[in-house]
Amino acid sequence: MQLRNSDDGYGAIPQFLHWSSVALVAVAWLLGVFGDALPEGTARATGLFVHISVGLALLCVLLVRVLWRVADPPPPLERTALGVWLDRIARLAHYALYALLVAAPVVGILLQFARGDALPLFGLTEITSPWAADRAFVRSVKGVHEMLAHALVVLAVLHAAAALFHHWVLRDRTLTRMLPH
Secondary structure (H helix, E strand, C coil): CCCCCCCCCCCHHHHHHHHHHHHHHHHHHHHHHHHHHCCCCHHHHHHHHHHHHHHHHHHHHHHHHHHHHHHCCCCCCCCCCCHHHHHHHHHHHHHHHHHHHHHHHHHHHHHHHHCCCCEEECCCEEECCCCCCCHHHHHHHHHHHHHHHHHHHHHHHHHHHHHHHHHHHHCCCCCHHHCCC
8 A cells, every 4th residue: 555645646645634534524514504403402512513523623634634745745637638727727726625624614613702602622622712702793704604615515526526527538547546546
């Protein structure tokens, strides 16, 4: 098993970090969208706790991903008939994904503080809110958090569709380089 990237593909560690991010985004988004459908009380509070914990885990995974990417650059892009424009679009999409992977959880942390609630750190400890609850501010921050989360999911789906386009239409190795061998 190859841990590091090579010219042929991504190593096991970048693949693990990538697919972990996918899973964490999916869980956080589903809990964010459908968490209010949970029964009030313990179930809903647990759903929110898991949502927050998954968001914090996503930030941790992203930090490791960025550090790993600096230490172990990705393999070169697959050459396609669409040339340099496709490369530029792919690079821009990746930067946007990384920006949204940071922005959505950070604004979620601000939302928790805007509610006047402490930020639980995986059930180990918590950070007390620096602010008193402010309902108007909560509505504004919640709207931004939801918009960022939805944009992240839409861009991730487009990213997946692009990988499938590479695989089935362009018939290159873009998708298979990110899959375990």
